[in-house]
Amino acid sequence: MATEIKAPTFPESVAEGSVAAWHKQPGDSVERDELIVEIETDKVVLEVVAPEAGTLSEIKAQEGDTVQSAQVLGLLGAAGQKAEPKVNDKAEAKSVNESEAKAEKPAAANKPAVSAKTHEVKAPSFPESIQEGTVATWHKQVGEAVKRDEVLADIETDKVVLEVVAPADGALSKINAEEGSQVESEAVLALFAEGAGGEVEEGKTQAEPSAEAKGAEESGDEKLGDKILAPAARKLVAEHNLDVSKIEGSGKGGRILKEDVQRAVQAGNAKKAANKPAAAPQASAAAAVPAFEGERPEKRVPMSRLRQTIAKRLVQAQQTAAMLTTYNEVDMGAVMDLRAQYKDTFLKAHDIKLGFMGFFVKAASEALKRFPDVNASIDGTDIVYHGYQDIGVAVSTDRGLVVPVLRDTDSMKIADVEKTIVDFGKRARDGKLGIDEMQGGTFTITNGGIFGSLMSTPILNPPQTAILGMHKIQERPMAVNGKVEIRPMMYLALSYDHRMIDGKDAVQFLVTLKELLEDPARLLLDI
Structure with a gap:
């Protein structure tokens, strides 16, 4: 009796995988727990081993095929059993099919075959916290040729922008949801014709591809120059604008995998090498400015989903929390001197500039440990105390304010904080942040100083009970040891929920933050 070889059970965050490489072929004998096939997901490569000793009798999912969680990949027969008389090799299968086709339809040889397979292009599966989204942009139009995994449309939710990619090479045949329309989770956005678009004109011939290129095409890979890319690798190459000729492949036959x-x-x-003109972004930005006509012009546009959510949450915070703000000021001289002394060494060692946010995140992490009420949240009539520090950092984008979360900041180094914040900022502006990266958080820091704000009152980010506002560093005359000195000062504002946090704790938290920043050695000595 044959034993089924199944794909691993994928975690909830992984929807599907791709068969990266078969290490055994039909007829090969295998031992129990011996590696048979590798499944490549968007996060990791998973190994599938033999459940028992035997002989691989059939392969059901070829290299490059997309597979679901726990899907049957092949069959394992008893030891010494011959493989079933099936054509598993794709090159042989193609040869057999071609010979049959020639015998039945010789006249069809002069015209390239176009697949008639139609796919439904669906919206992504939204998390429970998101009910619907808005079709923000169609990047492709009906009949326009596209490659597999190329972005077709953007779906804007109240938290992130989700990309919808092409399921195969082909073209859109119909768009069901126009830009601006509301769609629900997994709603059909369009119909996609596989193999359509950019067809070869009748009477023209194409050069016969090499056997290597054929193999890449049939497996779902793409051949660029003399390199073969796995589907997940191809997408990463496009996202990061990489030159594939400079990447060495570690897969079978030099195949470039996602890890490479x-x-x-x-x-x-x-x-x-960058080849876009520097003026392009400015021209694009200028084109986005609405053109007004008349003496007293007005323009009415619908509020984006993200802006609606921001407005709703801010009003909710003011209506449901007993919000109060306490202020203090911090002398930034010590931190600025430390930055000036080590900025070049820091940049060389970590390939990132040393900013202010790393100091504030580390100081806040230490202060949160000393004042657990500030790190708590309110859930109905319960208080939830968190034994970890997950700090959200407010990032301003053209679409609105988003708050990605730094996880376990107490164990992060300043360099890790700076790198992660820079990455968050870039991906937030590009609409590439994931939903999971903006959920949770036990405390928030917002920096209005980068826009020149001298003082403000930040609004709580529910269900958190406190938020820290940073501001512009302003040189002011200060009394130091009985003398007037010009010092670089910053106002700090801590807004807190008075239902949870007493004024004494809020003030002492802010004083602790001030002391840690004015003497950064305290962060290193844990005092």
Whole structure:
């Protein structure tokens, strides 16, 4: 009796995977727990081992095929059992099919075959906290040729922008949801014709692709120059604008896997030379400015979903919390001197500039440990105390304010904080942040100083009970040891929920933050 070889059970965050490589072929004998096949997901490569000793009798999912969680990949027969007389090799299958086709339809040889397979292009599966989204932009129009995994449309939710990609090479045949329309989770947005678009004109011939290129095409890979890319690797190459000729593949036959691209991204040695004119972004921004006509012009536009959510949450925070704000000021001289002394060494060691936010996040993490009420949240009539520090950092984008979360900041180094914040800022402006990256958080820091704000009152980010506002560093005359000195000062504002936090704790929390920042050695000595 044959034993089924199944794909692993994927976690909830992984929807599907791709068969990366079969290490055994039909007829090969295998031992129990011996590696048979690798499944590549968007996060990791999973190994599938033999559940028992035997002989691989059939392969049901070929290399490059997309598979679901726990899907049957192949069959394992008894030891010594011959493989079933099936054509598993794709090249042989193609040869057999071609010979049959020639015998039945010789006249069809002069015209390239176009697949008639139609796919439904669906909206992504929204989390429970998101009810619906808005079709923000269609990047492709009906009949326009697209490649597999190329972005077709953007769906804007109240938290993030989600990308909808092409399921295969082809073209859109019909758009069901126009830009601006509301769609629910997994709603059909359009119909997609596989193989359509950019067809070869009748009477023209194409060069016969090499056997290597054929193999790449049939497996779902793409051949660029002399390199073969796995589907997940191809998407990463496009996202990071990499030169594939500079990437070494570690897969079968030199195939470039997702891990190879990730290593190239980290090394930073495979970037393509920038060839876009510098004036392009300005021209694009200028085009986005609405043109007004008349003496007293007005323009009415619908509020974006993100802006609606921001407005709702801010009003909710003021209506449901007993919000109060306490202020203090901090002398930033010590931190600025430390930055000036080590900025070049820090940049060379960590490939990131030393900013102010790293000091504030580390100081806040320490202060939150000393004042657990400030790190707590309110859930109905319950108080939830968190034994960890997850600090949200407010990031301003053209679409509105988003708050990605730094996890376990107490264990992060200042360099890790700076790198993560820079990455958050870039991806927030590009609409690439994931929903999970903006959920949770036990405390929030917002920096109005980068826009020149001298003092403000930040609004709580429910269900959190406190938020810290940073501001502009302003030189002011200060009394220091009985003398007047010009010092770089910053006002700090802590808004807190008085239902949970007493005024004494809020003031002492802010004083602790001030002391840690005015003497950064305290962060290192834990005092």
